[in-house]
Amino acid sequence: xxxxxxxxxxxxxxxxxxxxxxxxxxxxxxxxxxxxxxxxxxxxxxxxxxxxxxxxxxxxxxxxxxxxxxxxxxxxxxxxxxxxxxxxxxxxxxxxxxxxxxxxxxxxxxxxxxxxxxxxxxxxxxxxxxxxxxxxxxxxxxxxxxxxxxxxxxxxxxxxxxxxxxxxxxxxxxxxxxxxxxxxxxxxxxxxxxxxxxxxxxxxxxxxxxxxxxxxxxxxxxxxxxxxxxxxxxxxxxxxxxxxxxxxxxxxxxxxxxxxxxxxxxxxxxxxxxxxxxxxxxxxxxxxxxxxxxxxxxxxxxxxxxxxxxxxxxxxxxxxxxxxxxxxxxxxxxxxxxxxxxxxxxxxxxxxxxxxxxxxxxxxxxxxxxxxxxxxxxxxxxxxxxxxxxxxxxxxxxxxxxxxxxxxxxxxxxxxxxxxxxxxxxxxxxxxxxxxxxxxxxxxxxxxxxxxxxxxxxxxxxxxxxxxxxxxxxxxxxxxxxxxxxxxxxxxxxxxxxxxxxxxxxxxxxxxxxxxxxxxxxxxxxxxxxxxxxxxxxxxxxxxxxxxxxxxxxxxxxxxxxxxxxxxxxxxxxxxxxxxxxxxxxxxxxxxxxxxx
Numbered sequence: 001x002x003x004x005x006x007x008x009x010x011x012x013x014x015x016x017x018x019x020x021x022x023x024x025x026x027x028x029x030x031x032x033x034x035x036x037x038x039x040x041x042x043x044x045x046x047x048x049x050x051x052x053x054x055x056x057x058x059x060x061x062x063x064x065x066x067x068x069x070x071x072x073x074x075x076x077x078x079x080x081x082x083x084x085x086x087x088x089x090x091x092x093x094x095x096x097x098x099x100x101x102x103x104x105x106x107x108x109x110x111x112x113x114x115x116x117x118x119x120x121x122x123x124x125x126x127x128x129x130x131x132x133x134x135x136x137x138x139x140x141x142x143x144x145x146x147x148x149x150x151x152x153x154x155x156x157x158x159x160x161x162x163x164x165x166x167x168x169x170x171x172x173x174x175x176x177x178x179x180x181x182x183x184x185x186x187x188x189x190x191x192x193x194x195x196x197x198x199x200x201x202x203x204x205x206x207x208x209x210x211x212x213x214x215x216x217x218x219x220x221x222x223x224x225x226x227x228x229x230x231x232x233x234x235x236x237x238x239x240x241x242x243x244x245x246x247x248x249x250x251x252x253x254x255x256x257x258x259x260x261x262x263x264x265x266x267x268x269x270x271x272x273x274x275x276x277x278x279x280x281x282x283x284x285x286x287x288x289x290x291x292x293x294x295x296x297x298x299x300x301x302x303x304x305x306x307x308x309x310x311x312x313x314x315x316x317x318x319x320x321x322x323x324x325x326x327x328x329x330x331x332x333x334x335x336x337x338x339x340x341x342x343x344x345x346x347x348x349x350x351x352x353x354x355x356x357x358x359x360x361x362x363x364x365x366x367x368x369x370x371x372x373x374x375x376x377x378x379x380x381x382x383x384x385x386x387x388x389x390x391x392x393x394x395x396x397x398x399x400x401x402x403x404x405x406x407x408x409x410x411x412x413x414x415x416x417x418x419x420x421x422x423x424x425x426x427x428x429x430x431x432x433x434x435x436x437x438x439x440x441x442x443x444x445x446x447x448x449x450x451x452x453x454x455x456x457x458x459x460x461x462x463x464x465x466x467x468x469x470x471x472x473x474x475x476x477x478x479x480x481x482x483x484x485x486x487x488x489x490x491x492x493x494x495x496x497x498x499x500x501x502x503x504x505x506x507x508x509x510x511x512x513x514x515x516x517x518x519x520x521x522x523x524x525x526x527x528x529x530x531x532x533x534x535x536x537x538x539x540x541x542x543x544x545x546x547x548x549x550x551x552x553x554x555x556x557x558x559x560x561x562x563x564x565x566x567x568x569x570x571x572x573x574x575x576x577x578x579x580x581x582x583x584x585x586x587x588x589x590x591x592x593x594x595x596x597x
Contacts, residue, residue: 072239106130153185179224196225283412411441
């Protein structure tokens with residue numbers, strides 16, 4: 001059989017710079033009102049509480065905190081560290097980088113499509129995708145840079161692989177570039193796992209007559225891309241998300257998750273065509289049966305069968321169907337993400353296939369170039385206006401919570417809104433929302449307890465806090481906080497003995513919890529249980545060597561058990577740390593007089 005040469009990638013000529021400028025200007029205009037958006041929700045753990053981004057020049061930056069949005073994603077964490085090195089935690093710089101990443105992704109889409117179709121089609125796909133409001137979450141929500149940055153490496157991998165197949169190309173250079181980009185993507189987000197498969201599918205449809213020929217010609221590229229899976233496996237092993245994702249996650253029922261995803265995939269497609277009523281948080285998977293989602297399952301089965309049929313009859317359309325399902329599969333199939341059943345950012349890459357199919361269909365239906373241009377301008381304008389409106393909702397975390405509760409009512413949305421109402425000082429409204437959510441959504445019990453304590457009703461806070469602790473894995477950071485909150489509520493309610501038991505339970509779960517040690521030590525000192533307090537306070541002098549109170553408490557406990565010389569040493573250390581402390585001076589004087597007697 002006569003060997004088929006790979007189709008050359010069409011170059012945008014030197015006078016065709018305007019499509020790139022158009023995209024940059026359009027996206028800058030669409031997202032300019034996002035630059036002053038505040039930090040919201042997970043941004044606190046990603047940026048504010050994430051000390052590793054302060055260490056750009058050390059290996060710590062590649063070891064982000066566990067069970068956070070950047071855990072096991074060192075390249076994403078590195079990008080936040082670069083932001084920090086330039087502007088600290090000033091939020092505008094982070095937003096500017098998110099917008100820049102989105103612009104680069106859009107330009108890559110233009111370049112990739114320009115190699116296999118006309119400039120008109122490539123520009124239409126890139127422009128409509130770039131201004132589409134369904135992408136706003138990945139741009140406006142700083143933490144979700146993980147999605148757009150991964151997509152940037154995904155698209156770069158495809159682009160470099162395509163360039164490596166051009167005639168007269170530096171094959172080795174472009175091959176290495178594709179493999180490096182794929183590796184960086186694997187270290188950015190796990191959804192990159194399908195990139196090598198999409199490259200193979202691209203080669204088969206656009207460059208080679210068979211998979212066998214593609215493998216023969218591109219064996220080193222495919223081998224290098226496959227090796228990046230080992231990098232991903234190592235990162236997952238080093239920093240697993242066992243508390244939020246995977247088959248071992250609490251409530252990680254794969255079948256229930258799959259049924260929920262049938263609902264979500266159909267919703268994603270509806271939002272791709274008619275992007276109204278966008279939602280930031282869809283909550284946990286709901287208990288569903290096959291009968292509940294049978295129409296959605298049938299629709300998805302028809303779409304998958306259609307993609308398989310189109311692969312044989314119309315390979316380009318079939319390729320888009322394959323890309324849609326492949327890029328969506330890591331987050332929307334059988335691998336449970338127990339804390340978030342759906343997320344619109346998951347459509348960041350799959351949306352490319354949907355937009356392309358719509359553009360292709362419109363071109364067939366409307367042969368007139370003038371009408372096609374008119375329709376493109378109109379569609380881009382409407383989508384841009386919707387995106388600008390959605391950006392404005394990201395100016396307030398309370399507004400985002402309100403829209404989630406209105407547009408996708410669920411116990412999780414009620415809980416999120418309750419938390420934001422409490423942060424705004426609207427405690428009565430917050431309590432109502434959290435009570436409504438608490439029976440079905442365990443985290444709401446924790447927040448309800450904190451709201452009741454804030455309302456000076458500690459006795460009422462005890463039950464929801466205990467219920468939350470009993471329902472969640474003990475290793476969760478929030479469970480540790482709930483144990484402290486429960487003990488503090490018991491103290492305020494006058495139940496010190498129960499509070500001491502609660503602090504001991506907190507220390508049994510986390511022996512290094514210094515704050516729980518301090519609170520327990522205070523209770524023991526108030527109760528006159530000095531013998532029990534001494535070892536606890538000695539441990540604290542190691543954990544908190546600059547805390548004057550710890551040495552003062554130790555001195556009191558030692559003096560009260562007759563160990564005067566040790567007590568004097570403790571009081572002296574307290575005064576070294578806090579020279580103006582009158583109580584410490586009096587305690588030292590009394591201890592010296594006791595030694596004299």
